[in-house]
Amino acid sequence: MSSTRVAKGLNANLENFELTDVMQLITQQVKCGVLSVEGSNGSCSWSFNEGSLVSFDCNFPGHILDLKNILRQSGTLDDKRLVRLHESDDLSSAQALGKALVKNNICTREELEKMNLRRLIESFIITLQWTKGRYKFIPTSEINNHAFLAPQDANFIILEALRQIDEMAVMKKRLQPLDQVYESTLTLANDETINDADTLFQEGLHDQFDDDEFEVYKLFDGQRSLQNVLENSITGQFHTCRTMLNFIERGIIAPLSEEMGFQFTRSQESSQNRYWSGLSLLILSGALLIATGTALQSANRTEPGSHPTLFSAIINNIKADQNTMQKQAQQLLLQTNSHTDIDEGRDNDASEL
Secondary structure, eight states: OOHHHHHHOEEEETTTSOHHHHHHHHHHTTOOEEEEEEETTEEEEEEEETTEEEEEEEEOTTSOOOHHHHHHHHTSSOHHHHHHHHHHSOOSSHHHHHHHHHHTTSSOHHHHHHHHHHHHHHHHHHHTTOSSOEEEEEEOSOOOOOTTSOOEEHHHHHHHHHHHHHHHHHHHHHHOOTTOEEEEHHHHHHTSOOOOHHHHHHTTOGGGSOHHHHHHHTTOEEEEEHHHHHHHOTTOHHHHHHHHHHHHHHTSEEEOSHHHHHHHHHHHHHHHHHHHHHHHHHHHHHHHHHHHHHHHHHHHTOOTTSOOOHHHHHHHHHHHHHHHHHHHHHHHHHHHHHHHHHHHHHHHHHHHO
16 A cells, blocks of 8 residues: 555555554554544544554443543542533533543543543554444644643554453453353342442442452442443453452452352351251250269169169269279379478478588
8 A cells, every 4th residue: 555545545444454554554654644443333533643643532332431431430520520510611522621620620630641541542452353344544734632641652552452452352261151240249248239339438348459440349239240341341341351350269259140149048058057956966965964964863872783774884984984083183192292392301401501
């Protein structure tokens, strides 16, 4: 493909020319312009200035990549504060929203740059997996840089997105089936649904997670499947997959199914069975104790020359053992006293000398 064709623009199907090849062509020829792609699952556009990525805009209905929705889901921007911002500032675009957030000390510039970089990489992860759709590159002479995103090396972003896609494929195999519904083990243990973030703070769970882990944890409400969590997480698919595997290995989340419900029920029944078994043994021990006492009394009343019973034989053996132990104790006591007398005598002799 010649540079003349790039200067006039590109417009083709993804089936004929992969998106990565188009981006590499733009970066190699240090072009300025806007590359947009549209598919059945959304659309996205990236702005290039001399081959570097300087801005982007995306719309993916199946994923939470909109900056406003990310801030609302994380609790940074509630509805009341959003209404006040609308009254005083222009929120027509993501960059305008970012300026209003910084001006009102809701977010710092560094926080916005971090969120936008993650959103940029996620836009590549989504679109690079498309096999159908159309792309279009329109060269322009001037490109405005994103106010809260430093210029990025397009090749680095592509390689990072491809790396995450490859590793995510392995993690998704370990997470299969993705339509399985999971719930936090704390909810299963308490037999109640925890949806309020304040409750989690009170339980001290937030201190055990970093911010990204906590955002993923809040999504496990016993209704969302793993796939739903992936689509509704604001931390990105790659980080969400890694966090979910970590949660499963640590026993923080567990699959919600009839089998697990049976296991929990069976565990409760086992506890009840152990309780009644223990109570039965206690009653049996009491009965044996009473029977032994009765046997002792009977043994004491046994006439000389009568045939010994089983209980009387056992009792006689116990008495014999007790007598033996008493004799041994008396001997030990006598030995101790004799040693004490000898030691006192030695002390007296030493004092006379």
